[in-house]
Amino acid sequence: MTLSSRIRRLALGALALLVHCTVASRVLADGAGRRWFDGDLRTQVALADDVARRVLANDGPVYYHTGIERFDGQSAVAIDQMALLGLGQVVTAHPELRERYLVAMRAAGDHLADPHQLRYAARRYGESGLVRMDPGEGHAYLGYAALGLGMLRRIDPDTPHAALHDRIVAGLAARMLHSDDGLLDTYPGERWPPDVAAVAGAIGLHDAVTGTDRGDALDRWAARFERCAVDPRTGFLRQRLHGCGQGVPRGSGTAVGAYFLSFVRPALAASLERSLAERGARSFLGFGGLREYAPGHAGWGDTNSGPVLAGVSVGATGFGLGAARAAGDRALFLRLHRTTRLFGVSMPHDGVRSFAAGGALGNALLLAMLTAETP
Amino acid sequence: MRRAVGRAALRLAVAVAVGLAHRAVGGWLAALDPIALATGPGVVLVAGLALVLAPLRVAVWFVLPPWVVAGAAADWLDARDRARVGPGARRG
Numbered sequence: 001m002t003l004s005s006r007i008r009r010l011a012l013g014a015l016a017l018l019v020h021c022t023v024a025s026r027v028l029a030d031g032a033g034r035r036w037f038d039g040d041l042r043t044q045v046a047l048a049d050d051v052a053r054r055v056l057a058n059d060g061p062v063y064y065h066t067g068i069e070r071f072d073g074q075s076a077v078a079i080d081q082m083a084l085l086g087l088g089q090v091v092t093a094h095p096e097l098r099e100r101y102l103v104a105m106r107a108a109g110d111h112l113a114d115p116h117q118l119r120y121a122a123r124r125y126g127e128s129g130l131v132r133m134d135p136g137e138g139h140a141y142l143g144y145a146a147l148g149l150g151m152l153r154r155i156d157p158d159t160p161h162a163a164l165h166d167r168i169v170a171g172l173a174a175r176m177l178h179s180d181d182g183l184l185d186t187y188p189g190e191r192w193p194p195d196v197a198a199v200a201g202a203i204g205l206h207d208a209v210t211g212t213d214r215g216d217a218l219d220r221w222a223a224r225f226e227r228c229a230v231d232p233r234t235g236f237l238r239q240r241l242h243g244c245g246q247g248v249p250r251g252s253g254t255a256v257g258a259y260f261l262s263f264v265r266p267a268l269a270a271s272l273e274r275s276l277a278e279r280g281a282r283s284f285l286g287f288g289g290l291r292e293y294a295p296g297h298a299g300w301g302d303t304n305s306g307p308v309l310a311g312v313s314v315g316a317t318g319f320g321l322g323a324a325r326a327a328g329d330r331a332l333f334l335r336l337h338r339t340t341r342l343f344g345v346s347m348p349h350d351g352v353r354s355f356a357a358g359g360a361l362g363n364a365l366l367l368a369m370l371t372a373e374t375p
Numbered sequence: 376m377r378r379a380v381g382r383a384a385l386r387l388a389v390a391v392a393v394g395l396a397h398r399a400v401g402g403w404l405a406a407l408d409p410i411a412l413a414t415g416p417g418v419v420l421v422a423g424l425a426l427v428l429a430p431l432r433v434a435v436w437f438v439l440p441p442w443v444v445a446g447a448a449a450d451w452l453d454a455r456d457r458a459r460v461g462p463g464a465r466r467g
Contacts, residue, residue: 005456009449016441016448024436054408066414075410342436345428349402356401356428359408 025286025338032346033337036370037330039093044371046353048090048097051367052104053352054360055083061111063360071303073120077141079364080108080117081148086367088151093371102156109152112145113161124187130164133171138185140176142168143198147260150205157209169206172199177217181244182225191241193229194304197257200225204264222265234294235275239304249294251280251316252305259322259372266326266375273327276320281332282312287342288335290316314343318362322369340366376458379450386446390439397431400424 035043062076087101087108111117118128121141129139149165159165175184176199186195200221207214228244230237236249237257258272280290289312292305301307306314317336324333340346344355344366354363404424412421 005449005453008452009445012445012449012452013441016445017437020441020444021437024440028436063408064411064414342432345401345405345432347398347401347405349406354405356405357409359410361410 021285023286025342029338029341030334032341033334036337037325037333039371041094041097044090044094044367045097045100046348047363047367047370048087048101050352050354051083051086051360051364052101054363055080055104055108055111058111058360061114061117069123070120073117074141075361076111076117077144079360080111081144082364082368083108084112084148084151086364086371088155089368089371089373091155092373098155105152105155106159109149109156109159109161112148113164118145121187129168129171138175138187138191139172140184140186140192140195140199142172143195143200143202143260146172146202147198147205147263150202150209154205154209165206166210169203173203173214173217176200176203177214177221179221180224181228181241182221182223183228183241192239192253193225193237193241193247194239194253194257194260196225196229197237197260200265201260201263208263218264222268226268230272231294234279234296235271236280236294237272248297248299250297250305251276251290251292251294252313252319254280254294255290255316255319255323259319259326259369262323262326262372262375269323269375270327273323273329273332276316276323277329277332280316280320281335282310283335286335287339288317288332289313289339290320290336292316318365318369320369321366322372325370325372326374328374337370376451376454379447379454382450383443383447386443390443393431393434393439397428397435400428400431404428 032043062072063079064072064075066072084105087105091098091101113130115122115128115130118130121139122128122131125137125139129142130145133139146165146168149161149168152159153162153165172184176182176196183191183193183196184199186192200218203214203218206212229241231249234249236251237254238247239250239253241247254272254276258269258276261269261272276290279295282289282291291311292301292308292313292315293299293311301313304315317339320336321333321340324336344357344362346353347356355366358366409421412418
């Protein structure tokens with residue numbers, strides 16, 4: 001091989017690598033990204049079957065047994081809630097699939113209604129809110145279970161958990177709608193606006209499935225919540241509140257909060273999504289991500305955000321899919337989907353397709369985000 | 376030219392083999408729950424699978440397509456050069 005041939009070979013290789021890297025994300029991911037955004041039935045069923053299978057395969061209301069009670073309990077609530085939301089969204093879009101997923105949805109509902117899943121909360125309050133909610137106690141962690149049960153009720157109006165659902169939502173609504181700052185404690189002394197967004201979403205979904213009308217009270221609540229929990233400079237939601245207007249605004253909480261709020265106040269949800277798209281979106285070679293900390297803030301990752309790399313977090317990016325789809329933001333959805341598909345390792349197996357890096361938790365979360373409803 | 380075609384076929388065969396290995400390892404991991412395994416005695420299995428899968432994924436997404444295309448193009452150009460030089464050399 002001559003020297004000129006070697007140089008030509010190297011130049012061709014470099015050129016092909018450069019061209020490929022600039023188009024690879026689009027070529028390898030955008031077909032599926034468009035199918036997800038457009039609500040393609042086969043694409044949704046391939047992941048929904050996997051999520052339903054994992055819920056049904058689990059023996060008991062807890063999925064992971066790390067010995068860390070709060071992680072085991074919270075991850076179980078998240079799996080069952082997100083499985084219910086994802087499967088419910090799929091069934092709402094394709095009602096012919098109701099019977100296919102009803103058994104798994106009922107199983108997830110049974111898990112959420114089981115007080116064993118909330119042992120970690122019972123330690124903080126003496127009893128979990130499923131059993132008792134005393135005056136002065138917040139119990140905002142129940143927003144997750146209540147949102148999941150609301151979706152179960154939308155698909156299965158005769159669910160035996162309807163009375164429990166009514167009781168939880170009534171207790172949460174009484175606390176949240178009469179709060180001065182629109183917030184309530186998740187645990188004693190802990191106020192997390194993304195959890196309160198889940199509570200608000202649960203109230204909105206309860207109203208929708210039962211015909212209850214709390215519209216005016218929710219409008220007044222939204223104004224108070226926005227004043228205290230949304231950072232006016234960046235438009236991000238504060239992750240944990242240490243007083244009205246005090247707390248670090250973060251991407252993961254903003255993204256998941258936008259998804260939850262899409263069930264109750266779509267305009268507020270869209271406003272949070274716009275802030276993420278304008279001030280939180282980053283892109284490299286077409287792969288998009290959302291920064292964890294709002295501009296002007298910095299910090300490490302935690303259990304809420306997952307790993308943070310170059311300022312971009314797994315949590316913000318994954319939840320951002322739901323925020324973007326709910327807001328009808330196709331461009332951001334496609335960019336975030338490319339990254340999710342690459343790093344989540346979307347793979348076919350056993351007649352389904354799921355994310356190899358996700359397990360029961362990641363796949364349930366992604367099903368809910370990828371099928372988020374545009375109000 | 377026949378040599379260029381042979382090399383292109385070889386590159387394609389390597390790419391397909393790596394792609395199938397990527398799909399097999401990824402499919403195996405997808406059927407498991409890496410979080411459940413990583414928090415128990417299966418941590419070694421998950422780490423091993425991730426170590427195998429990561430380079431395979433980088434190869435499938437970023438390296439193999441340009442390697443096949445650029446390699447085939449370079450082989451074809453080399454073969455064309457040899458074909459041009461060959462008759463001339465014989466005339467000389």
